[in-house]
Amino acid sequence: MFFTSEIFIIFLAAVFVGYYTVFRRWQWQFLLAANFVFYALSDAGNLVYIAAAIVTTYFASRRMARLNAELESWAAANPGAAKAETRERRAAVKAKRRVWLVLCLIVNLSALAVVKYAGFAIATANGVRAAFGAEPFQMIDFVLPMGISFFTFQSLGYIIDAYRGKAAKGESFFRLAAFVSFFPQLIQGPISRYSDLSGTLFAPHAFSPEDFREGLFRALCGFFKKLVVADRLFAAIRALTADPAEYPGVYVLVAMIAYAVTLYCDFTGGIDIAIGVARALGVRVAENFNRPFYSVSIADYWRRWHITMGTWFRDYLFYPLSLSKPTQKLLKLTKKTFGPKLGMRVPVYISTAFVWFATGLWHGASWNFIAWGVANGLVIIISQELSPVFAVVTKRFGLGSRTWWTAFRVVRTFWLMSFLRSFDIYANVGATFRAYVSVFSGFGASVARLSAEGLAALGLYTADYVVVGVSVALMALGGHLIHARGFRVSNLPFAGRFALFAAVCLAIVVFGAYGFGYDANQFIYNRF
Amino acid sequence: MIVRRIAAWIAASALSVGAFLAIQNLLVPKYMSGIYEGALIGEYYAEPRGHDIVFIGDCEVYETVSPVTLWEEYGITSYIRGGPQQLIWHSYYLLKDALKYEKPRVAVFNILSMQYDEPQSEAYNRLNLDGMRLSPEKLEAASVGAMPGESALSYAFPILRFHDRWSELTDDDFTYYASRRHVSVNGYVMRADIKPVGRIPEGRKLADYSFGDKAMEYLDKMRELCEENGVELMLMKAPTIWPHWYDQWEEQTLAYAEKYGLIYVNLLADAEKAGIDFATDTYDAGLHTNVYGAEKCASYLGQIMRDSYGLPDRRGEPETAALWAGKTDYYNKLKSVQEKEFAETGKISTLVLGE
Known part of the structure; x- marks a missing residue:
């Protein structure tokens, strides 16, 4: 069920009426039922995956809770126990908890790996086998269960928090299910933490006109971004990127700008709908964006774009990886080899590179996304290495407080991100690099062609560009x-x-790109 | 305080709905030039009720029978609820819709659309259903005949389909914003030009000549609807050379008519008896009859209907006669204009008077 489908609007109306009609103490149970109705209406054949994620996470968390309870009982019954014995028991319990954590991670990540990456892995293996003249493996095509990347990450976040002793004790199966399957954020995030969401998700809510109004308006803004801007520009992006040889040079830059606007409107539009719908239900969901196009560096950009994914990778992958025993051993080694300054940074950079590789892989099972992730990591590491130079230059010329310098950094970051994002729109890594090369090699000729033909050949009319331009201006004004x-x-x-x-x-309704004759574009992040 | 708040809500809602409807009315196609056929279905509602016959079916039906001839020769009142490539489920729901407003003695269904068992085109769905008043029948028809990607809701709120016309509005959209002119005479679309039948193409071989299950289901429904409403159902095949009318289709139609005691008139088979001359009575080499053919068909059918159903001659009813005098006058004027145009230029451009 797309957020932009008629059935979703009907479903939403029914949920609002039901939610504020049932007894308040039953509201979250009503939402739980609504979540599964939403999933069943969208992807009934794959309900088993989300059910499995909930059951395995719950089971593992209960086992951990029981181990903790046993340890506490023992400590209460043996207040005078020797410290060594207490430490030993704690270590034993922690080891057992780790077993349950690892089992839960294996089960959930395996499910994700099989349905999302099996086809990619086999295709890659077949490529290698073909080079050696070997017979290819038979391809397996799985239909990606809706939102699997998101509900898997929410489940894993929960179980890791439980392992760390941060999760609430004694949570019920149904509460966990309501958290993992919360329908507004099920298909494209934000990736919530149980500790953040549970407070308002399980609280009884009287109808609040203000929450309802603010939530509904936010959702409307999301529909506007998605339907009026993003879906309108898709046609031009398809035309521009189908063959980089046909649209080289300046057209590549046009495609980058168009895709930056499209992706922003598509993703933030979807998130606005998710957060807005949740707010209308009285539930507060974490923000996922903070005006990313105002970023002054790539690192800054990633603190403002898809914030919940970034913090998830930071808290559940980067930190554990950086603090793991092998990394600490490596730290000692690099300090010894490269000296304390550089030696300190090498393990961090290795962790950074791994996290960005994982981030790329999470976005999609293709070399495009892996290249995109690795390139992001690389740019961040280089920026980090060059940051002392920038600091010296900035200080020497007193650039820090200059508006034009900030503007330059914003524009530079925009273009840098646009270049990196190109991996997402061209057919493969090779095509992306050919497009890059053409920006420099075929620029003059393409500018002449663009001047002669204009943008009308891209499948959009002048009126479409006017709508996009006015909409972007309105969005900027609204943001301000x-x-x-x-x-x-x-x-x-x-x-x-x-x-x-009424105006929105x-x-x-009037300017949206929808209905018969338009391609029904699902949200880009639904694919992930 | 509460009363004021409620009043403000009602006023604001009414204003918003009004703005929505006003914009919707601006954006929907008016079908007042170019594709006139889209206006045919909607014209029905402005007509006085009480027709003896309602015709339903595809383009053959709105080009084959002249209601004015039926009136002039037999005093029979009729209306054609035909539409371009009107499929049988469209016809069924249009008849059902018409039966809410009047109970004709006879419903005549042009049988050619039995060849289709699936929706064919969104454009033709629109031309047949956009003009229908919003009703359960309209939504059912839209739902049953929807093409992939089509939404029944967009028939209730056509702005959902035509919203992107904002950038291509024409003078027609403003001229006919509030009221639209009639483009037909009781559903009949006049053509007084002539293009004789030249070559008669062979029908291509089909894998299966059976009428489809869905088509048969709706024929049954149509028959039952007529039975429930005390309306006689008559089947008709227009005298057109193309699309090819297969013998197997004829046999199935005859069998159905015989099984249920329906009258079936094949004007293609009876063309000679009706006096149809394919050298002069068609405007597009046999696909549709022109006004001369339509008058002959009406004359032939009128006799059958009077004899079979005992339809009364209403020419003595002053009110009805006055109404039809106006229609006849318009019809004759339009015919004269078209005949003159055709004689002078070899083609016609005036399909509606007052252009």
Whole structure:
């Protein structure tokens, strides 16, 4: 079920009515039922995967909780136990908990690996076998269960927190199920933590006109971004990137800008719908973006874009990896070999590279995403290495407080990210590099062609570009009003509020790219 | 306080809905030039009720029978709820819709669309259903005949389909914003030009000549609907050379008519008896009859209907006669204009008077 489908709107209306009609103490149970109805309506054949993630996570967390309880009982019954014995028992319990953690990780990651990466792995292996003249393996095509990357990560976050003793004690199976399957964020995030979401997810909510209004308006803005801008620009991006030889040079840059706008509107649009719907239900979901196009560096960008994914990888992969025994051993070795300064950085960079490789792989089973992830990691490491030079230059010329310098850094980051993002839109890594090369080799001729033909050949009319331009300007204005002026729709008088809602609804209905004759574009992040 | 708040909500909602409907009305196609056929279905609602006959079916039906001839020669009142490539489920729901407004003595279904068992095109779905008033029948018809990717909801709110016309609005959209003119005479679309039948193409061989299950299901439904409403169902095949009418289709139609005691008139087989001359009575080499052919068909069918169903001659009813006098006058004027145009230029461009 796409967020932009008619059935979703009907489903949502039914959920709102039901949620605020049932007894408040039953609201989250109602949501749990709604979550599974949502999943069943969207991808009934793959319900088993989300059910398995919930059951295995619950089972492992219960085993850990029982081990903890046994340890506490023993400690209570033996207050005078020797420290050594207590330490020994704790270590034994921790080892057992680790077994349950690893088992849970293996089961869930295996499911993810098989359905998401088996085809890619076999295709890669077949490529290698073909080079040696060997017979190819038979391809296995799995249909990717909806939202598997997201619900798997939420489950794993929960079980890792449970292992670390951070999860709430004695959570019920149904609460865990409601958390993992919470429908607004099920298919493209944000990737929530149990500790963040549970407070409002399980609390009883009286109908709050303000929450409902703010949530609904946020969701409407999401529909606007997705339907009016993102889906309109897809046609041009398809045309521009189908064959880099046909659209080289400046067209590659046009494709990069178009894709930056499209991806932003598509992904933040989906997240706005998710957060808005949740807010209308009284549930607060973590923000996933913080004006990423204002970033002054790649590291800054990744603190502002897909924030919940970034923090997930940081907390559940980067830190454990950096603090693991092998890395600590490596640290000692590199310090000894390269000296304390560089030696300190080498293991961090290795962890960084691994995390970005994993991030690329998480985004999709293709070399494009792996190359994208590795390239991101590489740019971050290089930036980190060059940061002392930048600091000296900035200080020497007093650039830190200059607006134009900040603007330059913002533009530079935008283009750098746009180049990296190109791996996502061209057919393969080779095509992406050919597109890069053409920016420098075929620029003049392509500019002449663009001047002569304009952008009309890309499947969009002038009116479409006007709509996109005006929409982007409105979004920028809206962003400014919200962040700089603290604008909230609830602060408007009744007439202004109503007019704003009606205007946004009408704009979506009239200017949206949807309906018969349009390709139904699912959200880009649904694929992940 | 609460009363004021409720009043504000009602006023704001009414304003919003009004704006929505106003914009929707601007954006939907008016079918007032170019593709006139899209306006045919909607015209029905502006007509006085009480027709003796309602015709339903595809383009053959709105080009084959002249309601004015039926009136002039027999005093029979009729209306054609035909549409381009109207499929049998469209016909069924259009008839069901018509039966909410009137109970004709006879419903005549042009049988050619029995060859289709699946939706054919979104454009033709639109031309046949956009003009229907919003009703359960309309939504059912949209749902049953939807092409992949088509949404029944967009028939209730056509702005969902035509929203992107904002960048291609024409003068028609403003001229006919509030009211639209009639493009037919009781559903009949006049053509007074002539293009004789030249070559008669062979029908290509089909893998299966049986009418499809869905087509048969809707024929049964149509018959049952007529029985429930006390309306006689008559089957008809227009006298057109192409698309090919296979013997196997004819046999199945005859068998069905015989089984249920329906009258079936094949005007293609009876062309000679009806006086149809394929050198002069078609405007597109045999695909459709022109006004001369339509008048002959009406004359032939009228006799059968009067004899078989005992339809009364209403020419003595003053109110009805006055109404039909106006229609006849318009019909004759349009015919004269088209005849003159065709004589002078070899083609016609005036399909509606007042262009």
